[in-house]
Amino acid sequence: MSKPVANILNFSGGKDSTAMFIYAVKELGVDIQAVFCDTGNEHPLTYDYLEYIEEELGPIRRVRPDFSAQIERKRMIVQTKWRAEGVPEEVIQSALNMLHPTGNPFLDMCIWKGRFPSTMMRFCTQELKVIPNMEQVYMPLLENGHKVISWQGVRAQESAARAKLPEREDTPEGYEIYRPLLHWSVEDVFAIHEKYGIEPNPLYKQGMGRVGCMPCINCGKQELFEISRRFPAEIERIAAWEEIVKQASKGGGRNILPISKQPEHRRNSQRSRVEQNHTWWTEL
Numbered sequence: 001m002s003k004p005v006a007n008i009l010n011f012s013g014g015k016d017s018t019a020m021f022i023y024a025v026k027e028l029g030v031d032i033q034a035v036f037c038d039t040g041n042e043h044p045l046t047y048d049y050l051e052y053i054e055e056e057l058g059p060i061r062r063v064r065p066d067f068s069a070q071i072e073r074k075r076m077i078v079q080t081k082w083r084a085e086g087v088p089e090e091v092i093q094s095a096l097n098m099l100h101p102t103g104n105p106f107l108d109m110c111i112w113k114g115r116f117p118s119t120m121m122r123f124c125t126q127e128l129k130v131i132p133n134m135e136q137v138y139m140p141l142l143e144n145g146h147k148v149i150s151w152q153g154v155r156a157q158e159s160a161a162r163a164k165l166p167e168r169e170d171t172p173e174g175y176e177i178y179r180p181l182l183h184w185s186v187e188d189v190f191a192i193h194e195k196y197g198i199e200p201n202p203l204y205k206q207g208m209g210r211v212g213c214m215p216c217i218n219c220g221k222q223e224l225f226e227i228s229r230r231f232p233a234e235i236e237r238i239a240a241w242e243e244i245v246k247q248a249s250k251g252g253g254r255n256i257l258p259i260s261k262q263p264e265h266r267r268n269s270q271r272s273r274v275e276q277n278h279t280w281w282t283e284l
Helices: 015-028 044-057 068-084 089-098 105-113 124-143 186-195 202-206 221-230 232-247 264-283
Strands: 005-010 032-037 060-063 147-151 168-170 176-178
Touching: 005 015, 005 124, 015 032, 015 044, 015 186, 032 044, 032 124, 044 060, 044 202, 060 124, 068 089, 068 105, 089 232, 105 124, 105 232, 124 147, 221 232
Parallel strands: 005 032, 005 147, 032 060, 147 176
Antiparallel strands: 168 176
């Protein structure tokens, strides 16, 4: 007897995952469950966009990680190991004052880690999306005898690394990955939005090159400029978070974005992505 199939669509609110959702529902007629991993670091317009997409395409399940247990273990380490290491008492007390769950996944993750993720230590995707998806969505289905297919909106056009990915592959965890947009262009992505009258996330029209964390640790200078110009409240929020994380850290923590050391060609590539998305959105 064949296993029941569970098609799980990883939805971020961005153009690619939305195009994939449209494709699955409107063109393939697949019975699919969209899942949104709520990082707590999204722009309010993205949360509004989720509600819009639910009206157009169907329900979206929200998944949020909880770092309460990790923060509590960190408190024990601060009170024992830090003292044994001779960490100054004022640093210990400062950390203990901040080591309490806020209920915001991104901030709680950084409080627990004592630092923000970076391009060199990109633990955010694993902690905020991969692990909670696995624990809350995939594992229960696998344990109940389902064949799980994870739909991922990855395109070869985005990078050399992604161009090498297969359209389908099995994972050691027991589920299958399917990348239906692998050979799509950005033109194809926006075209399917237009075909079915689905608006892309409005953040693309406001200078954003990517949709997700606000800001993402991978955002370029042009995108950061647009965030600061259009959404100053987001910059103020991050500044407040930086102070919290610094106080929860033994070494003073780090800022969410370092001073750019990228070569000019890389910065130009990021700027091009922003302009490309903005151009296609406004031409719809």
